[in-house]
Amino acid sequence: MNGPIRWMIRNRVTANLLMVFILVAGSFGAISLRKQVFPEFSPELINISVAYPGASPIEVEEAIVVPTEAALESIDEVEEVNATASQNLAVVTAELRSGVDKQRVLDEVKSAIDRIRTFPVQIERPIVNLASPRSQVIQLVLSGNVGERALKVLAKEARDDLIALGAISDVQISGARDYELSIEVSSDVLDAYGFSLSQLATIVRRESLELSGGEIETRDGRVLLRTQGRNETSEDFRDIVVLAEADGTEVLLSDIATVTDGFADSDLAATFNGQRAVVVTAYRVGEESVLDVAEAVHTYVASFSARLPEGVTASVWQDQSVVLDGRLKLLIKNGILGLTLVLIALTLFLDLKLAAWTAIGIGISFIGAFALLAPLGVTMNTISLFGFILALGIVVDDAIVMGENIFAEREKGRSPLEAAEVGAIRIARPVIFAVLTTVVAFAPLLFIEGTLGRLLIDLPLVVITVLLLSLVEALFILPMHLSHDDASIRTSNRFLGRINETRARIDIALQKFISGPLTRGVRFSILNPGVIMSGALASILICFGLIGGGRLPFSFLPSIQGETVVANLQMPPGTSVKRTLEVIQEIETSVLRAGDRMAMDLPSDHPSPIQNLYSVVGGGGGGGGPGQTDTPRSSSSSRASLTVELPNPEVSAFTPLDFETAWRAELPELSGVRSFAITSDFFRVAEAIQVQLASGDEQALKAASADVARELAQFSGVFDILTDDDRGEQEFQIDLRPDARTLSITLEDLANQVRGAFFGAEVQRLQRDGEEMPVYIRLPESERDAVADLLIFRVSTPGGARVPLDQVATVSLGSTPTSITRREGERIVSVTADTDESVVTTDEVNRQLERVVLPMLSERHQGVSFNLSGERAEQDDTFASLGRGFMLALLGIFALLAIPLNSYIQPLVIMSAIPFGIVGALIGHAIIGVPVGLFSLFGIIGLTGVVVNDTLVFMDFVNAEKARGLVLEDALLNAARQRFRPIFLTSLTTFLGISPLIFERSIQAQFLAPTAVSLGFGILFATLLIMVVVPALAVTEDRIVRWFKRRRTMTVEGSAAAEVFSSAGT
Structure with missing residues (x-):
């Protein structure tokens, strides 16, 4: 390494070209880097969705889910199968093993589904695809007091226009029901004409088709044959002849039935600020840019609004580009502020030239990193930007150590060139291994398993890339720039002169501190290592005891708040749309009251606390988030959501959590509500508290889940306790009487007739506006909207007779779940809850569940398995993978320390x-009042690298002093005096670089605070640690080694004496 360093110092052109190449490559990489709020990742999932119109969840489970699960059992690459059976729909998710060829497995799954022969004929074609990480960017809301059809037509126009722009490839419409053509005919009319509903459906089906008839080969060429008669409009269907008399009289479908070109009989209804609404959502896929997609939509809305009919407005909603821009600006601001503080510190403590080139080196490392990050799949997002800020506090270390060592050689009287060569070569080895140890320390973060690992992988990639480039810059570029000038910059500039004077005064004060308090402290540590070690060990035990005892709170994942607050409502199964609308309107009224109450305490020029309100009945709400995938859901009249858009956090005087609290205070007593939950989180990796119960006994599951919910309610600070055990929706169960077979009525006949009358018999599929439009024939709504209608329903026999239902079947009232959840072929029920972290942490509740509650319930409910899922499962998986990785990392660090130190013992001293250092991080959490969590661990990993780096350089200097013939005590004193300034400066610049985030009050960055606190405060204690604790460790290690040597010498001498006496005796 000495040769290349010396060669680069003496070849300025080469070093400058290397610098320019890094800057140019990095600049091109930065231009190509996509921008996102959070990293996206491709889930290792295959989704299988099968629509079964008119089927209950139990029917869907038995007919669709169970055969699908059986078909997937033979595919080895499928690790776990989860499924949900709901009204009309089955969704089966196959979780794949890591590292498999997803496309090949997808083909296998498709083949397995195609081989299933037991699926009902009424199902729609199964949809099998890889889970897509498409990202919602922005929504265009069309609202007004106009008809649903008018809004949907406008939404379809907007969707087509946006796709035609070219900047957006995926645009979807929601909040509007599907098109449907309904043919309704009454029972009396059917009786009058002697039709059964199935016969009429067959007639309509036969009179609407288009079929190829082959071809005719003539002398002039080939002529194709085609029979045309496919009906496309409601008028076409009305003109169908259903009966032709002998006298030529024709009965048209319009004579006996009502043909309506409308919408599906669905419970879906959406409103925006109180008006009917349809939403057009633009997604970012592939290499598309969030900012480009949003800009295209904003530009289009400006022109589209001008041609909208009166009474219809177009509003932009859920614009993630605003969120992205706000978070990126915030982190960039903090990064620039941190860098500025670092530059000020460097200027005040180092030679101006050295400070300038050290700062430039930081920029070179950062810009150059972009050249490598783009090919690695890293994007510009909250996590990667935070990685840069974290690196800012670490990357300056090697440059400071390298530059300060060259500066020290200049002070000895060497020429700039000689000082650069001697200083760089002298410190190169410890710098190289110091950087590599930090890289190894961050490496375990690359292998965190699960969703969290894929979300956070950009962080270690950024830090490692910047560190490696900073090493290249410190070894081959910085020494060259410091080798071509005088010892310092001399100028008559008054400002620079004052800086030099200030630096001189600081240097004098620093030298006084080094020769006084520092020397006395190090000497005390050398002379009293037992006292120092005892105190240090006591501090470790106290800090870890505070965590174990709950005095220092632990929260695995911090809350990541968004710019909206979302409420999800679940009414009892079977609740009418009318009743659900009444309740959601009560909730909306409480939202407005909360907004008015908050507005009274805000400045007059503050934006309205409530920017927009969006509610939807028939579907749940939810926010976006990294890795978000779309899963089909069936509508339900008992489910609704309300989303409140708040002012931009950059101008808002309150947080989403503040609004959530105010909203809860205004909520009325909601009677007859099954569950209601409010959240201000932007997204969640997992539920805060989740208990999954599995059993083959449905009653046992119901009782056990009720007990879990009851026990959770006993915890203070636990709220929004929900269970997905939705059994309770009433259903009429129809069984064929044995004597019905005397009328030649089979169970299939009975089921098809009841289904056709009340749900509808499908006769055709049309295409309209890019979507399939089914055509159903059924009884009119007036004959299928009451229980009595079922009881008086007449069943057609093969002979043409029509008999009352109760003569051929028994009808009993039962209940059915609104949805069924299965895992690995077994039904499960989940109980979830949220926590108020100011009252009780999620970790405390999960610990109590694991140690006390679930063991007790397991004894009470034999045959039911209880499994802590959600955040706790994610925590266990994360810490397990981190634990394995960190053990390997420690072995790697040991090896990297042992090589330059040429010792097996000294690496243990350094690693001890x-x-x-962790003590300082924990003390910082206690001072700032931030709970310890996963993000704290990231800061501790960075802290580990800095502590090891500085200690390695310190011990390397000690070894050099000992090689000159000094005893250990004098070597330690000299090392402390010589290395205090770079170690202190390293600690100071690291703290200053990360400090803006420590004290950042914006909600957009608060979830990153634990990392900044761990690194920032931990590094402040590192100087004291290295100057006081490391000498005590070194002296203790030396005494132990000498003790063992004496014992070994005594043993050898004793053996030699014994041999002498033995020889004398013989």
């Missing part, structure tokens, strides 16, 4: 300093 790591726990003491």
Whole structure:
């Protein structure tokens, strides 16, 4: 390594070309880097969705889910199968093993589904695809007091226009019901004409088709044959002849039935600020840019609004580009502020030239990193930007150590060139291994398993890339720039002169501190290592005891708040749309009251606390988030959601959590509500508290889930306790009487007739506006909207007679779940809850569940398995993978330390300093009042690298002093005096670089605070640690080694004496 360093110092052109190449490559990489709020990742999932119109969840489970699960059992690459059976729909998710060829497995799954021969004929074609990480960017809401059809037509126009722009490839419409053509005919009319509903459906089906008839080969060529008669409009269907008399009289379908070109008989209804609404959502896929997609929509809305009919407005909603822009600006601001503080510190403590080139080196490392990050799949997002800020506090270390060592050689009287060569070569080895140890420390973060690992992988990629480039810059570029000038910059500039004077005064004060308090402290540590070690060990035990005892709170994942607050409502199964609308309107009224109450305490020029309100009945709400995938859901009249858009956080005086609290205070007593939950989180990796119960006994599951919910309610600070055990929706169960077979009525006949009358018999599929439009024939709504209608329903026999239902079947009232959840072929029920972290942490509740509650319930409910899922499962998986990775990392760090130190013992001394550094991080959490969590661990990993780096350089200097003939005590004192300034400056610049985030009050960055606190405060204690604890460790290690040597010498001498006496005796 000495040769290349010396060669680069003496070849300015080469070093400058290397610098320019790094900057140019990095600039091109930065231009190509996509921008996102959070990283996206492709889930290792295959989704299988099968629509079964008119089927209950139990029917869907038995007919669709169970055969699908059986078909997937033979595919080895499928690790776990989860399924949900709901009204009309089955969704089966196959979780794949890591690293498999997803496309090949997808083909296998498709083949397995195609081989299933037991699916009912009424199902729609199964849809099998890989889970897509498409990202919602922006929504266009069309609202007004106009008809649903008018809004949907406008939405379809907007969708087509947006796709035609070219910047957006995926645009979807929601909030509007599907098109449907309904043919309704009454029972009396059917009786009058002697038709059964199925016969009439067959007639309509036969009179509407288009079929190829082959071809005719003539002398002039080939002529194709085609029979045309496919009906496309409601008028076409009305003109169908259903009966032709002998006298030429024709009965048209319009004579006996009502043909309506409308919408599906669905419970879906959406409103925006109180008006009917349809939503057009633009997604970002592939290489598309969030900002480009949003800009295209904004530009289009400006022109589209001008041609909208009166009474219809177009509004932009859920614009993620605003969120992205706000978060990126915030982190960039903090990064620039941190860098500025670092530059100020460097200027005040180092030579101006050295400070300038050290700062430039940071920029070179950061810009150059972009050249490598783009090919690695890293995007510009909240996590990667935070990685840069974290790196800012670490990357300056090697440049400071390298530059300060060259500066020290200049002060010895060497020429700039000689000082650069001697200083760089002298410190190169410890710098290289110091950087590599930090890289190894961050490496375990690359292998975190699960969703969280894929979400956070950009962080270690950024830090490692910047560190490696900073090493290249420190070894081959910085020394060259410091080798071509005088010892310092001399100028008559008054400002720079004052800086030099200030730096001189600081240097004098620093030298006084080094020769006074520092020297006395190090000497005390050397002379009293037992006292120092005892105190340090006591501090470790106290800090970890505070966490174990709950005095220092632990929260695995911080809350990541968004710019909206979402409420999800679940009424009892079977609740009418009318009743659900009444309740959601009560909730909306409480929202407005909360907004008015908050507005009274805000400045007059503050934006309205409520920007927009969007409610939907018939579907749940929810936010976006990284890795978000779309899963089909069936509508339900008992489910609704309300989303409140708040002012931009950059101008808002309150947080979404503040609004959530105010909203809860205004909520009325909601009677007859099954569950209601409010959240201000932007997204969640997992539920805060989730208990999954599995059993083959449905009653046992119901009782056990009720007990879990009851126990959770006993915890203070636990709220929004929900269970997905939705059994309770009433259903009439129809069984064929044995004597019905005397009338030649089979169970299939009975089921098809009841289904056709009340749900509808499908006769055709049309295409309209890019979607399939089914055509159903059924009884009119007036004959299928009451229980009595079923009881008086007449069943057609093969002989043409029509008999009352109760003569051929028994009808009993039962209940059915609104949805059924299965995992690995077994039904499960989940109980979820949220926590108020100011009252009780999620970790505390999960610990109590694991240690006390679930063991007790397992004893009470034999045959039911209880499994802590959600955040706790994610935590266990994360810490397990991190634990394995960190053990390997420690072995790697040991090896990297042992090589330059040429010792097996000294690496242990250096690594023993790591726990003491963690003490500072924990103290920082206690001072700031931030709970310890996963993000704290990231800061501790960065802290580990800095502590190891500085300790390695310190011990390397000690070894050099010992090689000159000094005893250990003098070597330690000299090392402390010589290395205090770079170690102190490293700690100071690291803290300053990360400090803006520590004290950042914006909700957009608060979830990153634990990392900044761990690194920032931990590094402040690192100077004290290295100057006081490391000498005590070194002296203790030296005494232990000498003790063992004496014992070994005594053993050898004793053996030699014994041999002498033995020889004398013989």
